[in-house]
Amino acid sequence: MRHFVKGNPDLCIGCRTCMIACVVAHEGRRIFEIDPDGYDFNPKLHMVKTAKISIPVQCKHCENPACLAVCPVNCIKVIDDAVVIDQTQCIGCKSCVEACPFGAIDMIAQVGTSQADGSKRVVANKCDLCVGTGDGPSCVRVCPTQALTLVDEDKMKEVVNEKRVESAKASTYIFEAKEEQ
Amino acid sequence: MSKYSRYVVADSSKCTGCKACELACFAEHNKKSNGVGFTVGTVEVPVTPKLYLTKLEAYCMPIQCKHCEDAPCLNACQKHAIYRTEDKQVIVDENKCIGCKDCVMACPFGAIAILPKSEKGTFKLQKDKEVVKVASKCDLCEGIEGGPACVRVCPNEALQIIDADCETLAKNIRAAEGLYASRF
Numbered sequence: 418m419r420h421f422v423k424g425n426p427d428l429c430i431g432c433r434t435c436m437i438a439c440v441v442a443h444e445g446r447r448i449f450e451i452d453p454d455g456y457d458f459n460p461k462l463h464m465v466k467t468a469k470i471s472i473p474v475q476c477k478h479c480e481n482p483a484c485l486a487v488c489p490v491n492c493i494k495v496i497d498d499a500v501v502i503d504q505t506q507c508i509g510c511k512s513c514v515e516a517c518p519f520g521a522i523d524m525i526a527q528v529g530t531s532q533a534d535g536s537k538r539v540v541a542n543k544c545d546l547c548v549g550t551g552d553g554p555s556c557v558r559v560c561p562t563q564a565l566t567l568v569d570e571d572k573m574k575e576v577v578n579e580k581r582v583e584s585a586k587a588s589t590y591i592f593e594a595k596e597e598q
Numbered sequence: 599m600s601k602y603s604r605y606v607v608a609d610s611s612k613c614t615g616c617k618a619c620e621l622a623c624f625a626e627h628n629k630k631s632n633g634v635g636f637t638v639g640t641v642e643v644p645v646t647p648k649l650y651l652t653k654l655e656a657y658c659m660p661i662q663c664k665h666c667e668d669a670p671c672l673n674a675c676q677k678h679a680i681y682r683t684e685d686k687q688v689i690v691d692e693n694k695c696i697g698c699k700d701c702v703m704a705c706p707f708g709a710i711a712i713l714p715k716s717e718k719g720t721f722k723l724q725k726d727k728e729v730v731k732v733a734s735k736c737d738l739c740e741g742i743e744g745g746p747a748c749v750r751v752c753p754n755e756a757l758q759i760i761d762a763d764c765e766t767l768a769k770n771i772r773a774a775e776g777l778y779a780s781r782f
Contacts (some may be wrong), residue, residue: 429675479732480697480730494726518677561657573702577702582654
């Protein structure tokens with residue numbers, strides 16, 4: 418099973434630390450020490466605030482990704498249980514943005530590259546679970562309220578099994594009640 | 599027609615954990631997609647049931663979908679791959695499912711699992727040759743003659759279809775009779 422980061426809206430306070438951590442992890446630069454206009458702030462997850470909730474929305478790393486299915490240049494691949502966009506191959510066709518039902522993909526101007534006419538190269542951008550950084554998703558690590566959890570196969574099994582055990586325990590009451598009648 | 603959706607519940611005091619329900623579920627659903635109705639020797643894909651035997655220390659029972667009236671899985675699915683039939687059953691459209699796992703997390707019973715999808719005896723593959731995995735949950739044997747296979751095969755008759763509306767009516771009548779008996 419592919420891994421994904423799950424947010425808990427009951428804990429999220431909308432501080433956007435996750436977005437900053439995401440940029441720090443992917444830019445590979447000390448963004449706090451350079452001119453704010455000197456770099457592009459392109460986080461791979463987005464804080465969504467409504468009247469009721471705040472929670473970052475990011476890629477679910479689907480088992481049958483719609484984005485992967487529609488990509489005409491096959492630049493969306495599965496690496497280490499994560500669905501990852503190869504931005505060097507992306508042609509910016511926006512098909513994946515259209516296909517994703519969560520709005521987890523956006524288009525960004527890639528730093529340091531340009532097109533034949535000199536204009537900026539705009540490519541698709543989405544959560545890659547910090548694949549290759551070694552420490553796992555930065556957003557999960559920095560969240561001050563522990564609102565984000567990395568759900569891997571073990572975690573998923575643990576959660577689902579706990580629910581099954583609880584519902585098995587609860588349903589014994591149903592039949593106890595039936596016998597009493 | 600029933601007022602509420604029906605569902606199957608197991609009596610843990612009768613269940614022996616034989617998994618006949620899981621096998622029957624797989625065989626019955628595979629008859630539709632794979633054309634095989636038997637398990638031993640005829641199936642080359644893993645057994646993928648839609649109900650999940652859960653063992654506790656003292657007893658065991660299969661856990662399956664309750665076909666909730668305000669289903670969290672249906673509400674969580676952004677792809678609209680989970681829908682409600684005219685019979686009020688909650689069903690996953692496996693061709694629409696993209697395997698985002700939202701429904702798995704949303705279900706409070708653990709009644710949904712992400713399992714590989716097979717068709718005609720082989721795995722269904724994606725563009726990148728990865729196996730298609732979809733949300734798998736009880737569909738109350740929608741479109742299958744004889745109703746839920748799990749109920750039919752259970753050797754101890756531990757499983758039964760519950761119709762909350764009929765049950766409530768029966769209970770109401772019993773309670774009314776009780777009131778009559780205890781009148782003063």
